Amino acid sequence: MSATAPDISLGQALDQLIADLALKKNADPHESYTARLLRDGPMAAAKKLGEEGVETALAVAAGTPAQIAVESADLLYHLAISLMSREVDPAEVGAVLAARRGLSGLAEKAARAKS
Numbered sequence: 723m724s725a726t727a728p729d730i731s732l733g734q735a736l737d738q739l740i741a742d743l744a745l746k747k748n749a750d751p752h753e754s755y756t757a758r759l760l761r762d763g764p765m766a767a768a769k770k771l772g773e774e775g776v777e778t779a780l781a782v783a784a785g786t787p788a789q790i791a792v793e794s795a796d797l798l799y800h801l802a803i804s805l806m807s808r809e810v811d812p813a814e815v816g817a818v819l820a821a822r823r824g825l826s827g828l829a830e831k832a833a834r835a836k837s
């Protein structure tokens with residue numbers, strides 16, 4: 723991995739990506755991979771997302787930090803495509819994460835086990 727810190731945060735890069743993808747939604751599928759994936763629909767997007775999840779997991783298990791970063795970026799791209807393919811606003815995902823903030827995963831699990 724690079725010795726210096728990147729000059730863009732993951733949140734900023736994701737916001738930028740999501741804005742860029744919205745502009746590609748109705749592009750020519752011969753000129754835009756995004757448009758091609760969206761044309762192919764949610765089932766194809768889900769398959770691609772699963773593949774990228776496995777590739778990321780394999781990188782985490784045995785890859786270098788740089789390989790993990792590359793596979794993670796592919797995974798996030800295909801997650802963004804998958805959300806678009808089902809018309810889920812990425813802000814909804816953000817809201818779920820924000821609502822969970824400060825609630826320990828362990829406490830949440832324990833509360834679930836009792837109900």
Ligand SMILES: N=c1c2ncn([C@@H]3O[C@H](COP(=O)(O)OP(=O)(O)OP(=O)(O)O)[C@@H](O)[C@H]3O)c2ncn1[C@@H]1O[C@H](COP(=O)(O)O)[C@@H](O)[C@H]1O
Pocket residue numbers: 739742743746753754755756757795796799
């Ligand atoms: N961030 C990405 C991005 N990340 C990953 N990918 C694509 O996803 C692929 C990773 O999936 P795979 O390794 O499975 O690739 P593959 O086997 O060639 O894929 P398939 O043949 O199975 O479709 C990469 O090779 C890229 O082609 C991306 N394609 C596009 N973007 C962004 O989307 C923008 C719009 O792209 P277009 O819609 O193509 O103009 C670009 O400017 C980028 O910012």
